[in-house]
Amino acid sequence: MNDRDAAAAQGLLLKNALVLDYFPVALDAAPRPRVVRTDLRLRGERIVERGADLVPGPGEDVRDLRGVTVLPGNVNAHAHLYAAMLAGMPLAGRRLESFADILTEIWWPLDRSLDTEAVGLSAAAGAWDAVRCGTTLLFDHHASLACVDGALDLVEQGLETIGLRGCLSYEVTDRGGKGQRDVTLQENERYLQKLSDRPDHGVARYRGLVGGHASFTLEDRTLELLEGLCSRYGVGLHAHLGEGATDREVSRDRGWKDPLARLDSYGLVRRGSLFAHGVDLSPLDMQLLEEKGAWLIHCGRSNMNNGVGRAPVDRFPQRCxxxxxxxxDNMWGELRTTYFRGHEGGRGPLSHADAARFWLGNYALAREVFGEPFGSLDAGAPADLIVLHNFQKTPLSEDTWLSHLLTDFHPWDIQEVWVGGRRVYRSGDEPPIDPAAVQASAARVWRSMGLDG
Ligand SMILES: [Zn+2]
Structure with missing residues (x-):
C-alpha cells in the first residue's frame, strides 16, 4: 500500500493522545472503558509503553497528536466480504416478497457467480470499505460456489492487501448436493490445517472457524461432519441461526427439531461457536445459548433490509x-441501529448497559479467538487503533464514551487507521486496488446473476 508507515525497530512515540480504550490488557480482565490523556509508544506490532511525558528514545520518531482522540480499531463480528459487489447492484425489477426470495434471487445467485478473480477483488474492495470505517478485524463468513478450493486464501489475500485481520470460514451447505457439500467442508479443513501449520510469530493476523450456512440448508450427516471438524481443530461453528422464521419452518417441515436444539443435539452449540441473527429464538433458546457459552451476533440493519423481524436484543445472552x-463494515452505524431499534416496538428501551455489552462483546470475542488483548491500548496490546481528526466537538470522558459511539463518531472523523503497528489507512489515501478491475469483475458477476448491469 502507498505510504504505509510502520513502527520500525526504533519505534514511534505518539505524544498527547486522548486515548479511549475498552479493556485492561490482561486477557481475562472484564471490560473497563477508560479515557486518559497520555502518550503511547509503539514498537513493532505492539504498544510497548503508555504514560504521561514519555521521553523519546534514540532514533525514535515522535508525533505530537495535540489531544486528538485515539481508540481501538473496530471489530465486525459477522461479515460477508464477498458481498462487496452487491453494493450499487441493479435493483430487482419486482418486489422481493420474502426472505426466501432474497436468498434465492440475490444471495444464492451471488454465491454461484463469484469466480476466482471476483473472490479476491471483492475481499479487497470490502476490506477497503472496512478500513475507512475504522474496522480492523472481521469475522468473515464466505461463500463462492464457482471458486471453493483456495477461496479462503483469496479472502485472506484481500484482507492482506489492505492490512486487516480476519477470522475466516467457508459456509458449508447442502444446497448443491453432496459433491458440493464435500468440497466446502474440505475448504474449511484445508484452511484450518494451513493455519495450524503456520508458524506462530507475533500477533496472529488470521484465525479460522468452521463455517456452516444455516440449519435449514444442512442435512443431519453434514452436521455430524461439521462437528467432527470443530472437534478436530478445537474451534467453534460460525453459522446463521434463526434469521427469521424460515429456519424453524423448514425444520418443522423436515421433521427436525427446532434449529438451535437441532444444532445442539449435534454438539455444535458450544463455547467458541458464533451464531448470527437470533431473530426467531425463544427465551429457552436464549437460555441454552447462555448455558453453552456460544456467541449470538445481532445484525440489525440486515434484519431490517431483509424484513425478517426484530431480534429480541434485550434477551440476548451475555456473550453477544x-x-x-x-x-x-461501519460498526458505529451498526451500533447506532442496534440502540435505536432497541427502542422500537414497545418492549422498552435497550439500556445503555446493553448497548455497551453488544459493543464490548465484539472485543471479548476477538480476544478469545485470537488470544490477544484487542480493545486495550495499554502496554502489551497490539497497536490496532484509530486516530480521529483533531476536533472533538464535545468532551470525551469515561462518563460519555458510549454516547460518543452512539451519537458522535463517524467514518468521516477518521484521520488514520493502524493495524499491528503499521498505518494501513490515512484519510484521502487512494485505494491499493484497481477500481477498473473491481468494476469489470462486478459487471461479470451481475451478468452471471442475471442482473442487468
Ligand atoms: Zn450472514
Whole structure:
C-alpha cells in the first residue's frame, strides 16, 4: 500500500493522545472503558509503553497528536466480504416478497457467480470499505460456489492487501448436493490445517472457524461432519441461526427439531461457536445459548433490509456482539441501529448497559479467538487503533464514551487507521486496488446473476 508507515525497530512515540480504550490488557480482565490523556509508544506490532511525558528514545520518531482522540480499531463480528459487489447492484425489477426470495434471487445467485478473480477483488474492495470505517478485524463468513478450493486464501489475500485481520470460514451447505457439500467442508479443513501449520510469530493476523450456512440448508450427516471438524481443530461453528422464521419452518417441515436444539443435539452449540441473527429464538433458546457459552451476533440493519423481524436484543445472552452481515463494515452505524431499534416496538428501551455489552462483546470475542488483548491500548496490546481528526466537538470522558459511539463518531472523523503497528489507512489515501478491475469483475458477476448491469 502507498505510504504505509510502520513502527520500525526504533519505534514511534505518539505524544498527547486522548486515548479511549475498552479493556485492561490482561486477557481475562472484564471490560473497563477508560479515557486518559497520555502518550503511547509503539514498537513493532505492539504498544510497548503508555504514560504521561514519555521521553523519546534514540532514533525514535515522535508525533505530537495535540489531544486528538485515539481508540481501538473496530471489530465486525459477522461479515460477508464477498458481498462487496452487491453494493450499487441493479435493483430487482419486482418486489422481493420474502426472505426466501432474497436468498434465492440475490444471495444464492451471488454465491454461484463469484469466480476466482471476483473472490479476491471483492475481499479487497470490502476490506477497503472496512478500513475507512475504522474496522480492523472481521469475522468473515464466505461463500463462492464457482471458486471453493483456495477461496479462503483469496479472502485472506484481500484482507492482506489492505492490512486487516480476519477470522475466516467457508459456509458449508447442502444446497448443491453432496459433491458440493464435500468440497466446502474440505475448504474449511484445508484452511484450518494451513493455519495450524503456520508458524506462530507475533500477533496472529488470521484465525479460522468452521463455517456452516444455516440449519435449514444442512442435512443431519453434514452436521455430524461439521462437528467432527470443530472437534478436530478445537474451534467453534460460525453459522446463521434463526434469521427469521424460515429456519424453524423448514425444520418443522423436515421433521427436525427446532434449529438451535437441532444444532445442539449435534454438539455444535458450544463455547467458541458464533451464531448470527437470533431473530426467531425463544427465551429457552436464549437460555441454552447462555448455558453453552456460544456467541449470538445481532445484525440489525440486515434484519431490517431483509424484513425478517426484530431480534429480541434485550434477551440476548451475555456473550453477544454485532455484525453487518455484508451490508458494509461501519460498526458505529451498526451500533447506532442496534440502540435505536432497541427502542422500537414497545418492549422498552435497550439500556445503555446493553448497548455497551453488544459493543464490548465484539472485543471479548476477538480476544478469545485470537488470544490477544484487542480493545486495550495499554502496554502489551497490539497497536490496532484509530486516530480521529483533531476536533472533538464535545468532551470525551469515561462518563460519555458510549454516547460518543452512539451519537458522535463517524467514518468521516477518521484521520488514520493502524493495524499491528503499521498505518494501513490515512484519510484521502487512494485505494491499493484497481477500481477498473473491481468494476469489470462486478459487471461479470451481475451478468452471471442475471442482473442487468
Ligand atoms: Zn450472514
Amino acid at each position: 456482539g454485532i455484525g453487518t452481515d455484508g451490508l458494509d
